[in-house]
Amino acid sequence: MNAVITIDGLRKSYGQREAVRGIDLEVHAGEIFAFLGPNGAGKTTTVEILEGYRDPTAGQVWVLGADPARADRDWRSRIGVMLQSWQVEPALTVRESLEQFAGYYPRPLPVEEVVRLVGLEEQRDTRAGRLSGGQQRRLDMGIALVGDPELLFLDEPTTGFDPAARRGAWQIIASLRDAGKTVMLTTHYLDEAQALADRVAILVDGRIMTHGPPDSLVAGHPTRITFQLPHGVALPPLPLPGRLDAEAADGRVELRSHAPVPLVHALTAWAMENGHDLADLQVRRPSLEDVYLDLTSTPRAQS
Numbered sequence: 001m002n003a004v005i006t007i008d009g010l011r012k013s014y015g016q017r018e019a020v021r022g023i024d025l026e027v028h029a030g031e032i033f034a035f036l037g038p039n040g041a042g043k044t045t046t047v048e049i050l051e052g053y054r055d056p057t058a059g060q061v062w063v064l065g066a067d068p069a070r071a072d073r074d075w076r077s078r079i080g081v082m083l084q085s086w087q088v089e090p091a092l093t094v095r096e097s098l099e100q101f102a103g104y105y106p107r108p109l110p111v112e113e114v115v116r117l118v119g120l121e122e123q124r125d126t127r128a129g130r131l132s133g134g135q136q137r138r139l140d141m142g143i144a145l146v147g148d149p150e151l152l153f154l155d156e157p158t159t160g161f162d163p164a165a166r167r168g169a170w171q172i173i174a175s176l177r178d179a180g181k182t183v184m185l186t187t188h189y190l191d192e193a194q195a196l197a198d199r200v201a202i203l204v205d206g207r208i209m210t211h212g213p214p215d216s217l218v219a220g221h222p223t224r225i226t227f228q229l230p231h232g233v234a235l236p237p238l239p240l241p242g243r244l245d246a247e248a249a250d251g252r253v254e255l256r257s258h259a260p261v262p263l264v265h266a267l268t269a270w271a272m273e274n275g276h277d278l279a280d281l282q283v284r285r286p287s288l289e290d291v292y293l294d295l296t297s298t299p300r301a302q303s
């Protein structure tokens with residue numbers, strides 16, 4: 001497969017603090033790849049090295065066939081970057097901001113097309129400084145898109161969006177993949193990664209804990225069965241494999257099982273026989289969020 005990004009043994013230290021501790025990864029042409037991880041995991045550091053804004057301490061990265069730290073203007077015109085921080089002049093209108101950035105690229109998209117794509121038609125003549133937080137993020141996305149780049153870095157692209165705007169942004173991002181672009185996404189929204197990403201990597205303490213397609217990461221995890229026991233009723237012994245978590249103090253129970261059907265069968269049979277109600281019974285397939293929380297909730301020793 002055609003690698004757009006190759007990361008080989010990447011390390012980055014800030015003084016004594018090692019923020020990235022040996023990352024190896026390939027991102028392929030035409031995929032949406034999501035970087036996930038808690039605050040301080042090293043996502044922004046890694047992405048900024050890929051963008052050529054920081055130098056590695058050790059290891060190598062290749063982006064669109066070049067070393068980003070030494071890449072030229074032509075290379076830069078082939079990537080689009082949506083940063084976390086606000087990057088436009090507040091006195092310029094939406095249209096003027098996009099025209100300004102379009103001027104930096106050899107083959108930009110028509111500004112009106114970008115205005116439509118990011119849903120800012122009604123705000124096209126509004127000064128950037130007067131946009132709402134979510135509208136500002138949409139303008140940031142427009143700026144990342146206006147050069148018609150092959151590779152886009154989107155850093156928390158939907159932070160501050162209302163639910164409808166988020167869905168709109170997801171459609172835009174998915175349409176970029178349909179147009180053959182490669183997207184490197186960082187996000188704290190696990191549903192966003194699950195909905196959009198072809199592959200994800202979960203970073204903890206500067207290392208990749210796991211990576212792969214969201215469905216394959218989820219596949220090895222148990223199904224969650226939750227319910228509320230009636231007051232004063234104890235859970236019977238259920239002689240089935242995969243029961244991990246016992247009753248919580250308030251009667252709320254979570255069972256995890258790789259064999260949920262016989263477990264639910266035994267559980268509901270016991271409840272029927274004894275006349276107990278299992279209030280709020282839910283059987284839930286694991287989500288990317290469950291995988292993420294399992295990997296990130298254990299405190300890890302700093303090495």
Ligand SMILES: Nc1ncnc2c1ncn2[C@@H]1O[C@H](COP(=O)(O)OP(=O)(O)OP(=O)(O)O)[C@@H](O)[C@H]1O
Pocket residue numbers: 014017019037038039040041042043044045046
């Ligand atoms: N310029 C810097 N100087 C010193 N330390 C830094 C610098 N930038 C980042 N760090 C440290 O490196 C570690 C990784 O930070 P980084 O911003 O890459 O994490 P992140 O995964 O992007 O976090 P977040 O989700 O909060 O954006 C953190 O401990 C951070 O404090």
